[in-house]
Amino acid sequence: MLSENKALVRWPAPAKLNLCLHITGRRPDGYHNLQTLFQLLNYCDYLTVSSSESGQITLQAPTPGVADDDNLVVRAARALQAATGCALGATLSIDKRIPMGGGLGGGSSNAATALVALNYLWQTGLSLPHLAEIGLQLGADVPVFVMGQTAWAEGVGEQLTPVPMPQNWYLVVTPNCHVSTAEIFSHKGLTRDTPNITVAAFLEQGGQNDCQALVVKLHPQVRQVIDWLNQFGAAQMTGTGASVYCAFATAEAAQSVLCILPKQWQGFVAQAVNISPLHSLLQQIDDTGA
Ligand SMILES: C[C@@](CO)(OP(=O)(O)O)[C@H](O)COP(=O)(O)OP(=O)(O)OC[C@H]1O[C@@H](n2ccc(N)nc2=O)[C@H](O)[C@@H]1O
Ligand SMILES: Nc1ncnc2c1ncn2[C@@H]1O[C@H](COP(=O)(O)OP(=O)(O)O)[C@@H](O)[C@H]1O
Numbered sequence: 001m002l003s004e005n006k007a008l009v010r011w012p013a014p015a016k017l018n019l020c021l022h023i024t025g026r027r028p029d030g031y032h033n034l035q036t037l038f039q040l041l042n043y044c045d046y047l048t049v050s051s052s053e054s055g056q057i058t059l060q061a062p063t064p065g066v067a068d069d070d071n072l073v074v075r076a077a078r079a080l081q082a083a084t085g086c087a088l089g090a091t092l093s094i095d096k097r098i099p100m101g102g103g104l105g106g107g108s109s110n111a112a113t114a115l116v117a118l119n120y121l122w123q124t125g126l127s128l129p130h131l132a133e134i135g136l137q138l139g140a141d142v143p144v145f146v147m148g149q150t151a152w153a154e155g156v157g158e159q160l161t162p163v164p165m166p167q168n169w170y171l172v173v174t175p176n177c178h179v180s181t182a183e184i185f186s187h188k189g190l191t192r193d194t195p196n197i198t199v200a201a202f203l204e205q206g207g208q209n210d211c212q213a214l215v216v217k218l219h220p221q222v223r224q225v226i227d228w229l230n231q232f233g234a235a236q237m238t239g240t241g242a243s244v245y246c247a248f249a250t251a252e253a254a255q256s257v258l259c260i261l262p263k264q265w266q267g268f269v270a271q272a273v274n275i276s277p278l279h280s281l282l283q284q285i286d287d288t289g290a
Contacts, residue, residue: 006050006051006121008048009048009049009117009281010046010047010048010095011046011047011048011049011113011116011117011278011281012044012045012046012113012276012277012278012281013044013045013046013047013094013098013106013109013110013112013113013145013278014040014041014042014043014044014109014145014273014276014277014278015040015041015043015044015098015104015105015106015109015172015270016038016039016040016041016104016105016109016141016144016145016238017038017039017041017104017170017172017238017245017272018036018037018038018039018103018209018238018239019036019037019038019039019165019206019207019236020035020036020037020202020206020207020208020209020236021034021036021207021208021209021210021211021238021239022034022035022036022194022196022197022207022208022210023190023191023192023193023194023210023211024192024193024194024195024196025192025193026192027156031140031156031185032156032185032192033154033155033156034153034154034155034156034157035152035153035154035194035196035197035202035207036152036153036157037150037151037152037153037163037165037202037207038141038144038150038151038152038153038157038160039150039165039272040144040145040148040149040150040272040273040274040275040276041170041172041270041271041272041273042270042271042272042273042277043097043098043172043268043270044097044098044109044277045094045095045096045097045098045106045109045110045113046094046095046097047073047092047093047094047095047110047113047114047117048060048092048093048095049090049091049092049114049117049118049121050090050091050121051088051089051090051118051121051122052088052089052090052091053088053089054089055081055087055088055089056089057074057077057078057081057089057090057092058089058090058091058092059071059073059074059091059092059093059094060091060092060093061093061094063094063096063100064100065100071110072107072108072110072111072114072138072139073092073094073110073111073113073114074092075111075138076110076111076112076114076115076118076134076135076138076142077090077092077114077118079115079134079135079137079138080114080115080118080119080122080124080126080131080134083126083130083134084122084124084126086122086124088122090118090121090122092114094110097268099174099243099266101178101179101242102174102238102239102241102242102243103179103237103238103239103240103241103242103243104172104174104238104239104243105141105145105239107139108135108138108139108140108141108142108145109141109145111135111138111139111142111145112131112135112142112143112145112146112278113145113278115131115134115135115142115146116128116131116146116278116282119131120282120285128146128147128148129147131146132146132147132158136156136158140156140157140158141157143157143158143160144157144160145276145278147160147162148275148276148278148279148282149162149274149275149276149279150162150163150164150165150272150273150274150275151163152199152202161199162274163199163203164274165272165274166272167271167272167273167274168247168248168249168271168272169247169248169249169250169251169253169254169269169270169271169272170245170246170247170248170254170269170270170271170272171229171232171245171246171248171254171257171258171267171268171269172238172243172244172245172267172268172269172270173225173228173229173243173244173245173261173265173266173267174242174243174244174265174266174267175219175221175222175224175225175242175244175264175265176221176264176265176266177219177221177222177242178242179215179218179219179222179240179241179242180240181239181240184211184214184215184240184241185240187214187218189214189217190210190211190214191210191213191214192210194210208236209236209237209238211237211239211240211241212226212236212237212241215237215240215241215242216237219241219242221242222237222241222242222244225242225244225265226244228262229244229245229246229257230246232246232248232257233246233247233248234246234247251269251271254269255269
């Protein structure tokens with residue numbers, strides 16, 4: 001099926017949540033070491049990708065606010081060409097559903113899906129760890145999406161240990177404000193000295209988001225979302241914000257809160273998954289021998 005209709009395949013690029021985000025130190029290059037639990041979700045952007053003989057990388061429609069040459073899928077395609085010497089080109093399109101710049105990893109996930117899809121279509125044969133290494137040059141969150149499992153992460157997010165988590169339902173709410181990752185990491189008010197913990201300790205006690213206290217000071221809208229969601233459970237920010245999430249035992253419970261979400265915010269309901277929808281698709285391709 002796939003071999004006949006490759007251009008029609010919708011390659012999923014899932015969102016993630018950081019179920020904790022501990023900043024444990026600052027490296028000499030200015031980047032921060034962290035410990036985080038990357039929880040993959042079944043809520044996705046979708047890419048269509050076709051291979052071409054031209055060698056050109058073309059985006060069918062621009063992503064709002066992003067120049068095509070800066071788009072992470074274009075940069076991912078070019079990085080794969082450079083790493084493999086592949087002379088083929090590609091035409092890509094993105095069906096964007098994940099709010100941008102919200103700490104949900106959409107751009108990084110798009111890049112990871114482009115790497116995985118093109119590695120398949122171009123038959124460049126790189127392993128997932130090799131693709132993750134290429135992805136790390138594009139962003140600290142790309143490796144987890146390439147590897148495709150919910151995981152405990154250390155370093156800048158590239159040292160990954162898969163950890164199966166309960167398949168909770170999450171309501172994710174994004175206020176109408178933009179939080180700059182670079183601004184938060186360079187702010188003098190950021191907590192950067194959280195002691196390292198073990199995965200076992202996280203699983204037992206949970207963890208906090210070290211960026212949250214600073215972000216709510218700088219962006220009162222994020223505090224408003226947290227206060228509102230706290231009526232229904234323990235709300236926490238993901239990444240460097242601005243999105244906030246709250247866990248529910250059932251889809252219905254999460255959906256019923258989404259129905260009464262104040263109009264100035266956007267939200268979606270998603271289920272936690274341990275295997276990325278992208279990797280479930282790859283498995284299906286392998287199984288059918290397409
Ligand atoms: C902290 C996280 C947690 O998921 O936040 P979100 O982006 O998801 O909100 C990510 O690892 C972010 O990864 P990503 O968004 O790919 O960051 P990058 O583009 O690599 O870096 C943006 C800027 O943030 C700073 N930065 C980023 C990551 C890190 N571990 N230390 C840093 O100091 C650097 O100044 C860098 O120039
Ligand atoms: N394909 C893409 N999708 C989303 N953002 C992209 C993309 N390519 C580049 N970007 C840039 O990356 C930034 C971060 O995007 P995103 O991954 O959605 O958020 P976050 O890093 O907060 O999780 C965006 O604000 C945008 O400027």
